[in-house]
Amino acid sequence: HVQLVESGGGLVQTGGSLGLSCAASGLAFSDYLMGWFRHAPGKEREFVALIRSRTDYADSVRGRFTVTRDDAKNTVHLQMNSVKPEDTAVYYCAAGFRRRYVAWSSYMVPSNYDYWGQGTQVTVSS
Secondary structure, three states: OOOEEOOOOOOEEEOOOOEEEEEEEEOOHEEEEEEEEEEOOOOEEEEEEEEEEEEEEEEOOEOOEEEEEEEEOOOEEEEEOOOOOOEEEEOOOOEOOOOOOOHHHHHHHHOOEEEEEEEEEOOOOO
């Protein structure tokens, strides 16, 4: 069965850096677009970044976060730099099968993803 396992969360100071990884198994990884989302208390789950043949980012993290993937290792990585307290959230990776009839921008919406990890907590101290 499909598994997505995030790692790398923790406590970081404002302005610091943190890297999150997601290891995927049980799926044809290269066929999937990989997304990162986050969920903060009292807020809806929000899009952070996505990657397949290209990348895209939420405006709130663009220029600070970088998403990469290694199809040989079935992993996706989110490098978070210059973090802010508002980046505090549970971060989830997700896998969405790249459907031709689904617009790229639609993958900024959680409902277009097929599989989710369990999440990893990121806390940014001020």
